[in-house]
Amino acid sequence: MSPELQTDDNGRDPTGNREATGYMPIEHYGLIGNMRTSALVATDGGLDFMCWQARVRLALCLLQDTRQEQGEGDDANVRDAKLNQCQGGHFTISPAGDLNLTTKQQYLPSSNILQTRFLHEDGVLNLLDFFPRPNTKSVHVNPAVEMNGTTNRRPSLDPRTQLKKWLVRRVECIRGTVDFSVEVFPAFNYAQDKHTTEIASQKHAHSGEASQRIIFRSEKLSLELNATIDCGDTPEDDCPLVQFERKDQGCSLGEGVIAKIRLKEGQAVSFVLRDHPPDEQSRQEHITSELIDQIQKDTSSFWFNWISRSKYKGRWREVVNRSLMILKMLTFEPTGAIIAAPTFSLPEDFGGGRNWDYRFSWVRDSSFTIYILLRMGFSEEAEAYMNFISDRFRYSRTPDGGLPIMFSIHGDTDLPEIELTHLDGYRGSKPVRIGNGAASHRQLDIYGELMDAVYLYNKYGKPVSYDQWVSVRSLTDYVCGIWEQDDMSIWEVRGRTQNFVYSKIMLWVAIDRGLRLSEKRCFPCPNRHHWQRTRDAIYESVMDKGYNQQMQCFIQSYEANEILDSAVLIAPLVFFIAPNDPRFTNTLERILRPPEKGGLTSAGLVYRYNWLKSDDGVGGREGAFSMCTFWLVEALTRAGAYDKKYVVKALNIFENMLSFSNHLSMFSEEIARSGEQLGNTPQAFSHLACISAAFNLDRTTGGGSGL
Numbered sequence: 001m002s003p004e005l006q007t008d009d010n011g012r013d014p015t016g017n018r019e020a021t022g023y024m025p026i027e028h029y030g031l032i033g034n035m036r037t038s039a040l041v042a043t044d045g046g047l048d049f050m051c052w053q054a055r056v057r058l059a060l061c062l063l064q065d066t067r068q069e070q071g072e073g074d075d076a077n078v079r080d081a082k083l084n085q086c087q088g089g090h091f092t093i094s095p096a097g098d099l100n101l102t103t104k105q106q107y108l109p110s111s112n113i114l115q116t117r118f119l120h121e122d123g124v125l126n127l128l129d130f131f132p133r134p135n136t137k138s139v140h141v142n143p144a145v146e147m148n149g150t151t152n153r154r155p156s157l158d159p160r161t162q163l164k165k166w167l168v169r170r171v172e173c174i175r176g177t178v179d180f181s182v183e184v185f186p187a188f189n190y191a192q193d194k195h196t197t198e199i200a201s202q203k204h205a206h207s208g209e210a211s212q213r214i215i216f217r218s219e220k221l222s223l224e225l226n227a228t229i230d231c232g233d234t235p236e237d238d239c240p241l242v243q244f245e246r247k248d249q250g251c252s253l254g255e256g257v258i259a260k261i262r263l264k265e266g267q268a269v270s271f272v273l274r275d276h277p278p279d280e281q282s283r284q285e286h287i288t289s290e291l292i293d294q295i296q297k298d299t300s301s302f303w304f305n306w307i308s309r310s311k312y313k314g315r316w317r318e319v320v321n322r323s324l325m326i327l328k329m330l331t332f333e334p335t336g337a338i339i340a341a342p343t344f345s346l347p348e349d350f351g352g353g354r355n356w357d358y359r360f361s362w363v364r365d366s367s368f369t370i371y372i373l374l375r376m377g378f379s380e381e382a383e384a385y386m387n388f389i390s391d392r393f394r395y396s397r398t399p400d401g402g403l404p405i406m407f408s409i410h411g412d413t414d415l416p417e418i419e420l421t422h423l424d425g426y427r428g429s430k431p432v433r434i435g436n437g438a439a440s441h442r443q444l445d446i447y448g449e450l451m452d453a454v455y456l457y458n459k460y461g462k463p464v465s466y467d468q469w470v471s472v473r474s475l476t477d478y479v480c481g482i483w484e485q486d487d488m489s490i491w492e493v494r495g496r497t498q499n500f501v502y503s504k505i506m507l508w509v510a511i512d513r514g515l516r517l518s519e520k521r522c523f524p525c526p527n528r529h530h531w532q533r534t535r536d537a538i539y540e541s542v543m544d545k546g547y548n549q550q551m552q553c554f555i556q557s558y559e560a561n562e563i564l565d566s567a568v569l570i571a572p573l574v575f576f577i578a579p580n581d582p583r584f585t586n587t588l589e590r591i592l593r594p595p596e597k598g599g600l601t602s603a604g605l606v607y608r609y610n611w612l613k614s615d616d617g618v619g620g621r622e623g624a625f626s627m628c629t630f631w632l633v634e635a636l637t638r639a640g641a642y643d644k645k646y647v648v649k650a651l652n653i654f655e656n657m658l659s660f661s662n663h664l665s666m667f668s669e670e671i672a673r674s675g676e677q678l679g680n681t682p683q684a685f686s687h688l689a690c691i692s693a694a695f696n697l698d699r700t701t702g703g704g705s706g707l
Contacts, residue, residue, distance in 0.1 A: 034130075139161055164274070309377050326666065327684055337366070353429070353430065354620055390471065417436055444487040459520075501557060505574065508539055563614045569635045626686035650697060
């Protein structure tokens with residue numbers, strides 16, 4: 001049976017809430033972040049996925065190396081209810097009672113401050129969620145020790161430049177009267193560590209000041225929750241009452257807290273979650289409503305100023321700008337690393353075993369991201385990543401001269417894959433994995449993506465230095481020596497290694513970009529002729545062994561020469577082949593067929609490959625791949641420069657794909673046959689491919705991108 005014809009046994013949740021499965025649909029979440037950490041907030045007010053890091057490094061465990069997440073460092077997973085309804089934690093703010101509500105969620109204009117609005121006949125409640133961000137280019141963390149215990153930036157005396165280790169959730173009644181409930185149930189270290197809960201009240205708190213604080217303590221981490229009341233224009237004796245009570249869920253490793261609060265129009269309560277100092281006498285910054293107002297204003301100004309630098313002026317500006325804002329949140333500012341996604345073990349099929357940890361910096365994903373950032377005008381982020389990867393050139397090469405395929409945000413490569421057997425997984429999708437076993441894979445395509453990024457950085461960013469060229473030259477020599485080896489390639493198969501066509505194409509790209517860079521900059525290149533011969537040999541090899549004359553298309557690998565793979569759509573995008581070459585247009589036509597007719601496209605969505613025919617060593621089914629659909633759009637667009645029928649197809653598929661984003665224009669890794677989002681979310685690859693497709697469609701159709 002073809003992939004698109006099989007039914008989803010778990011079904012789609014038509015209500016868009018937790019009633020059908022106990023879990024919110026993946027597409028009902030929005031992302032907040034500040035280039036140190038991120039969290040997912042559901043449309044019902046549930047903050048269901050967030051990690052926290054204490055003391056030495058501010059990065060949340062969403063964005064840091066797995067070894068320390070498992071207890072060797074200062075880190076603890078605070079909540080991950082998406083993976084387990086009860087054992088996982090949550091921080092939920094929502095209207096109380098069984099109300100017939102209308103819910104709207106959106107970002108505030110040109111920002112990553114997420115607004116969730118609950119509307120009822122009797123009142124309207126507004127919830128704002130964000131991580132603070134100073135409205136300055138340079139920030140400091142107090143203490144000025146952020147990475148591996150070493151000083152990162154000189155402390156500033158100006159509090160406006162301090163990056164606060166806070167999560168802010170602001171609740172305001174903007175019409176009528178509304179009762180709402182608050183539930184906070186942390187789950188430390190992936191729901192493995194016990195914790196205690198203490199409620200401390202301030203007896204003489206005034207309006208605008210913190211009235212109550214909750215302290216959650218585990219063995220290695222303490223967090224403090226503060227509630228600050230804003231009475232609005234009402235008399236002080238009519239202020240909202242915030243009174244938390246401890247509650248035991250019965251299935252967690254410590255108590256949480258709950259509260260029910262009534263707000264009248266104009267009144268508000270702000271909740272701030274932050275580190276609790278180990279020494280009770282340590283001075284904590286006094287939280288007031290005025291301070292939170294200023295922090296929100298600064299955060300909003302920062303995001304507005306950042307996205308204003310975008311050079312994209314095309315017809316899909318809102319979609320592109322939102323994708324850029326998401327990509328920015330997936331960067332780790334102290335090192336310049338870019339992660340693939342901020343989540344782990346969200347399934348590629350409900351109830352299946354394709355559940356992976358994407359909270360690392362893949363050379364492949366990051367290199368593609370650099371191109372997008374450069375073309376859109378964000379050269380600082382591109383430079384930061386180039387510095388990060390240049391350090392990897394120098395310090396992270398394998399004994400044979402190769403490069404690991406992924407790193408932690410601090411540049412580490414020890415990322416062991418571990419199964420958390422005590423967690424049920426999202427909608428029963430087991431196993432739940434942290435770390436990634438693919439870190440030890442041989443994936444030869446990464447050299448092409450990386451070398452292309454270096455070449456484009458030199459073209460659109462800053463000229464590469466001589467020392468960087470020496471590293472590039474060494475890596476190109478290495479590629480010339482290993483190009484005939486088999487590997488696990490872009491899809492990180494866990495079966496046998498093969499001679500994947502995608503990898504061969506990208507190895508050709510690696511040598512081609514090395515040659516182009518040497519010629520453009522007149523760099524010394526003693527092995528130039530050897531590079532040229534090797535580049536030509538790779539090309540001939542792909543055309544001979546990577547193209548099936550009977551099927552009239554490029555195939556997945558030299559070994560699997562009857563398997564179609566959408567990864568070959570990259571060929572014209574990296575100038576390996578002309579987009580109007582019959583070999584490529586024949587491949588396009590084949591991919592456009594539905595799977596039951598030998599293609600990969602169903603309902604305008606593209607599968608990576610037919611998982612029923614291709615032995616990838618994982619098993620189970622998966623959804624259509626968001627990035628591959630956008631790659632098809634871009635390949636059709638390039639072919640459309642010579643045959644207009646392909647432009648029409650590109651436009652239709654692109655607009656269709658946009659309809660599969662969520663209400664915030666956020667894309668996950670895959671799309672289920674039911675239309676529901678699958679896999680880790682939001683995925684950098686999906687968003688950068690979306691931007692690239694929009695940019696090229698504008699250029700080809702004369703829409704104009706302003707570049």
